[in-house]
Amino acid sequence: MKNYKIFILVMFLSLIFSSCKKDSNSESVASKLQIINLSGNFGLITMSYKFKRTFELQNFYSEKIIIKNITISNSNFKLESPNPDTTVTSNEIQSCSSELESEKKCLLSVIFQPSNTNFEIGFIEVDYEINGGISSFKFQISGQGKEETETHKLLSQLGNKFIIKFADYNVKGKPIAENKFIKSILEKNHSRKFVYDDFFQDKANKGHEVWDLQLKVPRVIGYVFRSDTRGPSVQFKDCLDEWQNGYKLNDPMTGTEVEYKKQVDKFGNKINCGVEDVGGFWPRTTFPNDLKYINEMLIRYKKMTGEDFDITKQPIDDLPEAPNSKDFKKSNRGYIPTDFGKMTLILNWYLQNQLNLSAHVHENYDFKGFISTSYQAKFVHDWASRTIEGTSTYIMPKGSRWIYVIYTEGGFEMPESNDPDYKITKAPKIKFVKYDNKEVVIAGGVPWEDIMAYTEMDSNKIFFREGFDKMDYKAYKKIYRLLSSFKK
Structure with missing residues (x-):
């Protein structure tokens, strides 16, 4: 953080x-x-x-x-x-x-x-x-x-443990629809230098309009919310098959088989797969299914052409915000086209766009390098509880559901589709903008140390990081009231 x-x-x-x-x-x-x-x-x-x-x-x-x-x-x-x-x-x-x-x-x-x-x-x-x-x-x-700066002194108050607080009975059962981003005390005197600044600026300096516009999207410092079916710890036996048994891929360049081993430590002990177990939230670029899909296309490409896919020879300027072909729309379900041109377009789209916000907002999260969050706790609660107003859309699997409070330093505050000042190139609609989700997009991953609080939705217990109330009391009080208001 x-x-x-x-x-x-x-x-x-x-x-x-x-x-x-x-x-x-x-x-x-x-x-x-x-x-x-x-x-x-x-x-x-x-x-x-x-x-x-x-x-x-x-x-x-x-x-x-x-x-x-x-x-x-x-x-x-x-x-x-x-x-x-x-x-x-x-x-x-x-x-x-x-x-x-x-x-x-x-x-x-x-x-x-x-x-x-x-x-x-x-x-x-x-x-x-x-x-x-x-x-x-x-x-x-x-x-x-x-x-040691004032920021470092503030951060030194945070601990590794989480303290249990029971929901505030004064606001229980009265959901609060807070529409303002919760700023952090750490914003004061911040340098405004953020992760990936140089990466984005380099792209913009090369004359690529979509990256230049991305630099104009506001980056914020404060607290956001994210829901997940996983708690901080999930037992090894309940983890996905790839986690328990590992998986294998063929190297597209050499044809040799590469093994991703099952998740055990150096002593052979099984590693659990909860959010804390794996060190936080990580983007789709790390997901086995996404890796397998891109890998298979790279292998097919080499069989078709006899050459490795060379990303440096592919144009960035000509990249559409999202290819409109039916083949591309199938691609996030594992479809691999047999047409050389279509395959080249799809490979170029995925491999050039991991950190492209214009790609992210087109609702295809495959092989992207972002974590989606919202600064509106009520939206995240309704999303997790499958009660988004005005829709019967499948939102989240039944079962255990958790809400996490994340400190973000440089998250992108996504524009609404009708905002002319920060609208991204030709993006017709931000994902779920019709649900008013107030999205903040975090580039890269969210390490566990950035989790300030979490709660299981059916529980009256709220877990706060030790020292968070001392470090940022104003934000702590707001978050405590918000999370308490969703408890029954």
Whole structure:
């Protein structure tokens, strides 16, 4: 949740992109060179003043690689000779130098020495050679400056535990339809620098109108709501088959089978699959069914053309907001066209648009990199309880239903379809705008530390993160009243 916390979206790390070449002599957008000692699967990398961090880099290729160059884009981060800390699993691993054999690891140490108090972002890039081609592995790190800011002092009041509060009987059974976004105290003196700013600006700088308009959509700092059928913890036996047993995909580039193993820790203990268990909410780019679908199309494409799908040769300017063909509308149900042109259009749409809001609002969430939330708690409650007014639309499965309160720093406050100032290119209608859902879209994922409260809908218990009431009392009181009002 902190403005110096950056997360690397799995879509850039996924096997799927190993088939999308950068050029004719380059391996992939996401390589099989990976850092393996990050906490969690999504690479939250933060560093404090004068803090040294040592990364384990592992070669998952079947051949050795030759490391040509290692650079950091920000001079406040410096490469040093490895001095393994507690995050490194073995102090017998050698430092990253020239050659790295298949399945072997090497150490890469970085120290953060800022010259000021600013929040800093840097990119570490490892250029390497494999099979005569040059590729690169790039990942982002961030750090906080010398002094503890007022924001850091506020954040230090938050704990890891959740405290039970019973619903306020004064408002129980009287649903409150709050239509104002709940701002956070953390908005004060915020730098307004957000995750993916550079990514969006780079796209806009290249003259792509849809990305330029996306920069005009307001980004907000405060609290939003999201419903889910999963509680914080779900027992392993109740998890999806892919979670329990793993699944396999064929690498579109090499044809070799790659196995995604079942979810167990390094000691063989089964990992549960609730929202807290998996570390938060993660976008569709991480879902097995989405990965399988894109993977199958990439394989079909190669069989048709004899070549890998090269995303760099596909136009962005000519991308429609959503292809109107019947084939595309079938695609989110797993349909794969046999026509080369249609397949190219669909692949280009999915692989170019993970963080394109104009694509997101067209109601096809497959392989997208956003998390949908709402700042109107009543809408989320009605959605979860299948009581959206004026419709019999299937909303959410029956059974256990939960509402989560999320702190968002830089969420996109989506425009209504009749808002001329922030309307996105030719988007005829924001998803569920007819239900007045007040959508806030979060790019990337939502780590568990950003969950400030949660409640099961049929329970009078509301769980608040320890210290939230002290850190942001005004917001806490509003959220407590809102959630209490939906209790019976």
